[in-house]
Amino acid sequence: MTVNQRPRHFVLAAGGTGGHMVPAAALAAELTRRGHRVALVSDERGVRFPGLFEGIQTHVLPAGRFTGGPLGWAKATRSMWRGRMMARELYRTFKPAAVIGFGGYPALPALLAAFANRIPTAVHEQNAVLGRVNRLVARRVDAIATSSEPTERLASGLLAKTHLVGNPVREAVLALRARPYPLLEEDGIFRVLVTGGSQGASILSQVVPDGLAMLPVTFRRRLQVTHQARIEDIDAVRAQYAEHHIPAELATYLPDMPEQLAWAHLVIARAGASTIAELTAAGRPAILVPLPGATDDHQTVNAREITRAGGARTIRQGDFTAVELAKQMQKLGLDPAALQNAAGRARSCGRPNAASDLADLVESLDAPVSRLPVGRPSKPKVQFA
Known part of the structure; x- marks a missing residue:
């Protein structure tokens, strides 16, 4: 050693x-x-x-x-x-x-x-x-x-x-780079993962079920959804999916996120840093809705690289309606080759x-630890601003 x-x-x-x-x-x-x-x-x-x-x-x-x-x-x-x-x-x-x-x-x-x-x-x-x-x-x-x-x-x-x-992402997510994008046949199941990150996102719960319901019936019947929702939203979201006859699994937390990413054909999500890192590590195309109140609007900036590369579509929250979601879903989801290409572009952004x-x-950074001072500590010199 x-x-x-x-x-x-x-x-x-x-x-x-x-x-x-x-x-x-x-x-x-x-x-x-x-x-x-x-x-x-x-x-x-x-x-x-x-x-x-x-x-x-x-x-x-x-x-x-x-x-x-x-x-x-x-x-x-x-x-x-x-x-x-x-x-x-x-x-x-x-x-x-x-x-x-x-x-x-x-x-x-x-x-x-x-x-x-x-x-x-x-x-x-x-x-x-x-x-x-x-x-x-x-x-x-x-x-x-x-x-x-x-x-x-x-x-x-x-x-x-x-x-x-x-x-950095978890090793289980990084391992997805070695797995191919899940096979998507023209009449096969289309798996959608909806996640607002660790805090959840009510706007996704409000818009996504109705947006998916607006898809052509032949597309809608293929959907299988996993939706992470806030605890205060989950019952209403479950009822919406049931009303639209869309198979959906609801949870307030997804402990098996790597496995959820593994089978997802499309992710609808916020643009938090960990979400972007996992999408680009796994190579999964996405529709991103940045949190408008994020400090310094950092989620919008987070989404730029993957969006410019063609691995995601970004929709401002003010423009995120059921109609707009259905439009973007059709552009992405009705062409398996285009969706797989978007997955590859997302993957190209990964580190x-x-x-x-x-x-x-x-x-x-290794250096010998200094002899720690004894007695009363000095006042820190950092200025809070």
Whole structure:
């Protein structure tokens, strides 16, 4: 075992949504496979995220969101300070070789503690727009890993330490690259996967059943739908599909997402970073409806590459009606050759080595852990803006 291959400890810090947790879990799996030990820092949602971090040491640190005016900012600052102190205590025993942030406010205390203890740091940006927390710490971290090129809101002065690696996905999703696009015969079953990501999407529940009902009867009879819906929407959506006589399986969460992707001929989805990464890893054509309220409109930017490549069609939420969906479905679904071509174009946008490349970058941060200071910690120098 060479010096660079020796086992080390790494802390991964991520917000509790799927967009942050999935790539963190993929990196954790790759680092563990290489013989390293990994700890996760997140919020209550993150450490309980199903199916991602079994066997990984997890920690919940307090972290506030800087919203709500002066009172909210003061409360968030106190939470961040407490989280930073707790992270420093963790580092005294765990002794990480590096701390890697994946965005979201729960990642911030861990990074602030790493700065204070002079531990090497990196951030990974899943979206095509650099997120708020990653922008906040970008000048202080040792490396910035991005998922797309270009990445908006990334200062040109930071490009020297920026590395394009892609957005890691679970190995089960990556394995779909070796499987062919599912056979689609002109009169065979047409499988549709509808997903709003880990948070669900009510607009998909409101529009998709009626849009599918508008398809020509010969096409509609071929449909088989799996639809992930919010718990408050699921009964109404189930009733809509039943009314339209469209076979549909409904769930609030899809633990078998890789298998759902494997058999899907078409995906109707939001344009979150993990969704785009999985579509391009597996090579699945999509109709994308970016979340209009996403910070910096990042979902619209996320969808650009796969849409320009011809692997997806993007519809603004304001234009996403049953009529428009039926129109786009017919353009895609009535020509099996065109749909398979779109699948190939989606696949061409994938970066299948993302987890390995990110792990290489993380290992390259290796440096002896500094002697941790004793006594009262100094005030962090990060400016909240």
